[in-house]
Amino acid sequence: MGNCFKTPSTDDISLLRGNESQEGSDQSLGPPPPYQERVPVFHPSPNVSRPANQLSEEEQIKIAKRLGLISHLPSGVYDGSSKKGKECAICMCDFVLGEGLRFLPCMHTYHKTCIDDWLMRSFTCPSCMEPVDAALLTTYETN
């Protein structure tokens, strides 16, 4: 199965072992370090949390598609214009000049990091519950 999420393997260590005779003692190498790399956690559906290396192929496709859709949503930087509201409804903090924002098709605005985290779980606007892809389609149709 095509797993796009790369997991560390121990192959490179075994390759190193091939040179042991030249390097001398293999004791210096010691046991491999304990597995410590942090695997990113995804949420294929709300309430489901799974490390990247335990996702089914179907879930990987869903997540990849979702990442693609999110990257197409307009984003920008807070320039102090207050007409779009000044507080992020997710973290309840005020927007600060220069912070990254994401603009949803329903015209609601959030911190980019806050809303992207949510959109990976549910593709809906937290404030109006409008499905983001449906809103995207109607935006395209009216244009």
Place this chain on the structure above:
Amino acid sequence: MAGLPRRIIKETQRLMAEPVPGISASPDESNARYFHVLVQGPKDSPYEGGMFKLELFLPEEYPMSAPKVRFMTKIYHPNIDKLGRICLDILKDKWSPALQIRTVLLSIQALLSAPNPDDPLANDVAEKWKVDEKAAIEEARNWTRKYASAQ
């Protein structure tokens, strides 16, 4: 408690500064994510005159996932089971991070005013509600008097 998110601090402050009528929520002394909640039985409902104790917990993922809420006081309601678990869409699949402790508790108060026996959690209660609503409401009143009378 290391790293309590700003949002939780803000919500707690706002809850204290502008409490919701008929609802009180205060954080536990030793755990800022655990709230002791009191909800007054709404007027013109079989729960009127009752004071219901609930517990509310904000999980690690909050606000990306919903608070966990449970009735501690026994209550006769088609959408609340014996263990106090609540069948409410916004606590499950309809959760949104724009909702807050305040809105969750208001929704629970509204659920007391408008029981929904067609989407039951406590099956026997819902059955009773559908077969003989008058008797069910009377039973809810009895339970309120018996278990939820303020002092």
